[in-house]
Amino acid sequence: MNRSLFFFSIVVIAVVALIFRVSFLSDRPMHGDEAVNAVKVSELIEGDEYKYDPYEYHGPTLNYFSLITSWLYGANSFVDLNEEALRILPVLFGLFLLVIIYTLRDALGAQAVLFSFVFIAVSPVMVFFSRYFIHELILVFFTATFIIGGYFYLKNPRIIWALIIGVSLGLMHATKETFVISISAIVLGLFFLFVQASKKNRLVILKSVRVSHLFLMLISAFFISTLFFSSFFKNPKGIIDSISTFVTYADRAENSVHVHPWYFYFKLLFFYQYSDGPFFSEWIVLFLSLVGSFFGFRGELKYGNPKFIRFLVFFTAVIIIIYSLIPYKTPWCLLSFYYGMLVLSGVGAVQLIHLRNKSFRLISIGIIFLGVVHLGQQSYSMNFKYFFDSRNPYIYGHTSSDVPKIVEKIKLIASFDNGDLPVQIQVYCPDNDYWPLPWYLRDYNVEYGDVVSEETPPAPIILIQPSMEDDLMRKLYELPEPGQRELYMYLFYNVDDGTVDVMELRPSVELVGFVSRSLFEKYLQNNTKGLEVEP
Template structure:
């Protein structure tokens, strides 16, 4: 493939990836994890202060990298911040992973990279979680950068690639604790290059590594990046140590408890085929199938690929096997945790696609697998569209996981309508009495209400009579005294699947609201 043709096609694919990831970012309600991260970001945005919490929220990169976009789009006013502004960072980095595919292109050739880029651009799971304000897409980006930088260093040892690998490793560690899984898988992949059957066909690739000078450079870059970020630019000395002390807490969580415990085959099953309650069929089967072909092609007796290309994809294969196995064996599972290892599948699928296209000797036969991949790829793209623009908060979407219901937005709108009628407007007193799981994402959506408080139980909340609106979860609703219920109008809204919130509105405020709706009907639901 000529360089100009490759460049035009790659640019077209990159543009498509950006459109899929950045269009209509506010369309889906904020997931409670996103809202939690957003509120954590508030201190950094408004006060320039960040302190690493070793028990929650993961690493600091999400917040520090969010800062430039937030300052440009909304200044330091947290209430002016939008879902689009926050989600723009992971969306851009999710598309940016395609650019990292160009790092090994000298060794792989253009066709495998073009095919992998095409699949990465339209993969439903990759598109979906690139539109979430969570750490996983950042971890994917830094992990991909680390993988490709290590490979380029192996092929052409230099200070630049050693430094690049160190920086990507440091940023990955400062993003999320599960980065250590990627480090282990990459170490296994690197070591496998010395041993059959994964041994790199050309041993010369490994003879010129400059461990004494380049390894300290890479390690120093990783360490410096980690210390700077976890110490909040040397203002919080405990941060780097806390990043290490956090592992017992996260290891305990990884052992599993509650709704996040899933069987070992959860990820592969989700990616292979999912269908719920008459909804669409969801499948990344094209990528999985092509990845299998790509893996088998690396050990075919008749190989036309260069030693460098075989070496890279064998390196990717070992990384993918190890990372997939580790993530699958951890009982604690969420859909977005599959991104780092599924990236390996996509790379192998690029090799599989190229193998099928290159295999036929006659040029017109090469078009058959190409057309087939494009046709099946259309289905992947259609799934991405459905997942993010039609079923974005629908439980029939396998990537919708404990997702905030669209009905919750009706609750938020009701609060705003009531505030417009209250004498104190957004200064009206709101009391939220609910457990942590039932509270989020209220703090994000009601961030511009200054007189709002959050309590876990009724005793902590004190008197409810002075509040214009009281919001309770199921447990606390059942404990409300009859005298209070007689003084309010109660409504119920879906927070997420099988989770309801009750909104109790003081009678005088409710009456004022009803008067504005006499001519248009009640709206909402009791």
Template structure:
């Protein structure tokens, strides 16, 4: 049976939809990057980036914090963009680096255009542009989005080489592979899944040979003959890039050794380490999560399943294309299964699997659209697809902090399934209140932060202040003009400080279940001398304890010494002692 002729888009329509995708992706990724409070991970990475800027040396910790690649990328961008010193950096500066990586992921879809089909490529780009998970973590200063970009670039380079590209594609793919290792150690799961996909594709289909007259081939034709050892053209640049990154430019070889010993720590943490989730956690995250709203990327998953089935059972003129689609299907299933098998789960961990699902969703959409009999039915399918895209857009706008209705803003709300152990927005109120207090002082006040995890992300917000102590237990002396403490230390602090010396301000949410109280030392009024002669009142009135109805300014308590009624955030968890949040 001859393969069914595939219906395709014009090149102009593909370019138009690609431009639309880029516009949507920019709209959801770039505005208001600084409105969401810093997550602890973002704050730690921001501080480490500042140290890297100042010292020129990245201190790799094999037990945590991941590789140097994101810091190196950020440092390069900082130099090009003219950030200035770390004291002047903003949350927007840091997150813009990741947002640009997110746009890069979108553009790498074009490397697979001849595999996905023109229609499939356009749909995959649109889905990538508005996917809530892709949008949210493209605004998040952590390693994952750069890792996804490098993975997509690596696979795209290898596909382009298999379709007639030069050895430069192998070199570029090898460099991207090495930088993956320097970005995050979990890249080995992607390598393992890719190897499994390659084995199955070779067994079921055969070689990834190009189709003659391939109209979507990107890159010049390969020189005569294949290199006898093509893997060397990948391995050598991969090793060089990885070693250069971990060794700080071939200067610190301990970092290179630690990049391998780190996997001992990862094996220990794979059991959960406080992040244990059931095996179906990621599936539910992608397909169905209801908390006030229905959060779902079921459109992507459903189309991806169709794409997987089409890759296996359809007949292709180009067997190389089928080999790649089978590879991509097996790679996606193995990768998602591997992450689901591990007890340790965080929502951003499966971004690379979700990206593979999005590419396969383009394949599925292309298969359905091509199978539609007649232009009218295809327009109906396009309309249904547009409704699904609108639902994704509606979710994405709620994640960005730019929704015109504040009630629909979920950028740091625990009801957002992509929010994980996130800093509460009320912490920004604490930061502003302390900033106002500090500005009113003649000299820099002493600040004591007393929490079990030393108050992250406060060290980021107060990184320019030198007189700050971050403590994980109650100190012998409580002498700070500003004291920030969680509920665990509240009673002990109240017992140690004079009751009339501090004003209390609360509650502020550090993270779910961690509530902070702010103590500000009251400004003592300057003593005034009683005049020898009182013309306006009899001498007995000097010792009269009755308050004056119109006291002179010198007797009015300074502003801020009386605590205001506490304001409760509706997104905070239940408070200790049965307190109920009020709107």
């Protein structure tokens, strides 16, 4: 392929990828996990010291990298943050995952790189989680740089490649505990490749790895990991916690509401339809990755490095098996193996368009074209039409569409509070299950709790889960002295028909709202219709 045409095509595809990832970035309501991550980032922005928690929240890279994007958006506090300032980070890493494929022109072949670019750019799941403020894409990116660094090191053992491998390993560890799965798959992939190699090639591989370089890899990985987990050497305990955390996550893998059957990821990717929703499938990636794996395993390749592609087949197969066997499954975890499938799809596409039989070649080109168009259509549908609809396969325990209504109702009523400070709000939910409300109520003075507190006076606005209503009635009407009790009205009261709406925080997680009568009447005097909650 002409170099100018190749480069032009890469730029066009990258622009398409960017448009898919940044358009309407703030429209989807924040997931609870995104809100939790936002709070942790805000603590760093506001000057609090980060301390790694071995029980929750994963590794520190997301927090520290988000400092950079937050500063670029001029955010100096939690209140200053917005969805775009946070989600731009995974957007960038999603684009980085696209760009680094360009470095594999020799390993994959230029045409395979171009096809891989296309599939990664428009893959619905890659676009969806490139717009999601969680750790996963950071982990996938540093796994990719680890593998690419290893490829170039074995070709030409130099210190720079040893450093890239070590730094990538350290950043993988500092991103998410599941990095051990990726490393295990890499090691097993190399082992299978080594076993298949001739005795002569094995000796060549072993001799190419210098002990001094191996030592440098380990030292740089340890340094980077220690740097992040110790909060830049301010919290040494974080280093120990980064190891002890694996006990917690091993137990969680077996005992969790996130336990799913082995085929869970395949159903989401290739055979998903919920209720009357559309049928979602990235079938072209499944088909072409199998084709690429077949030719890669047999070594019958038109272009590229057969050993690297065979390693990629082994790595992808192993990591798929591991993630399928682990009972604990969440949709975003599939990115760790799906990226490999997307790259292998590029390899498979090249093999098909170079078939000797002209008829098969033309049919293959037609199938690939239709598959890419279908991916683009599905990506648009998933990310801009069903972007927080339960019929979307990747909407998992997501924030209800009621939450923006709850927040808008609170803002409307709170605007009639005459106090000098932001109106006080109390939110009580069992097990502190009130996320993502801390994100949406960050402008207000909010008391959160997992029980109805009897120590603090009732706030003008109160949100609870229905199971806590009896405890709240005691707080409002039994504990206060006579003459100090204020009546409370339902926050989501419909003036027209006298009904009360029970809102949802997430599917099956209900919220009931209350507002003090004094604040209710102030609002009602100004705009009676404003208190109605739209269906």
